[in-house]
Each structure stands twice: as structure tokens, then as C-alpha cells.
Amino acid sequence: xxxxxxxxxxxxxxxxxxxxxxxxxxxxxxxxxxxxxxxxxxxxxxxxxxxxxxxxxxxxxxxxxxx
Numbered sequence: 001x002x003x004x005x006x007x008x009x010x011x012x013x014x015x016x017x018x019x020x021x022x023x024x025x026x027x028x029x030x031x032x033x034x035x036x037x038x039x040x041x042x043x044x045x046x047x048x049x050x051x052x053x054x055x056x057x058x059x060x061x062x063x064x065x066x067x
Contacts, residue, residue, distance in 0.1 A: 009038050009046035018049060019056040029055045 016023045029035040030045070035055035037045035 015047045015052045
């Protein structure tokens, strides 16, 4: 069974809320290749929550190494 088909997709706003960041940060992660949208709904990007958390972990780890 393919888990991705059953994974709920969330909006940029909800992704930002879940990761504790702003919507601008979510858009920046997409621009920098840390996060890919799973689908679109009209002009809105939709994301898998697990992908959002993976991007958050990756960017958080990178920030920690910068200090």
C-alpha cells in the first residue's frame, strides 16, 4: 500500500503553523529546495506534513551548525 496516497495535504498557512514558522519561511524553503509541494489546488500549494517536518529539521540543523 502506498502511504503517500493516504497522506493528507495541508496548505502553506497550516504548514507554517505546524512548523512554528511564517508562511514566508515555507515559501523560502520551497525556493531553496528544502521543501517540495505535493500538489496544488488552484494557485495554492499543498504539502505533506511529514515533508514540512523534514524541511524544518534540515533547516534547523543547518542553523545550529552556523553558530
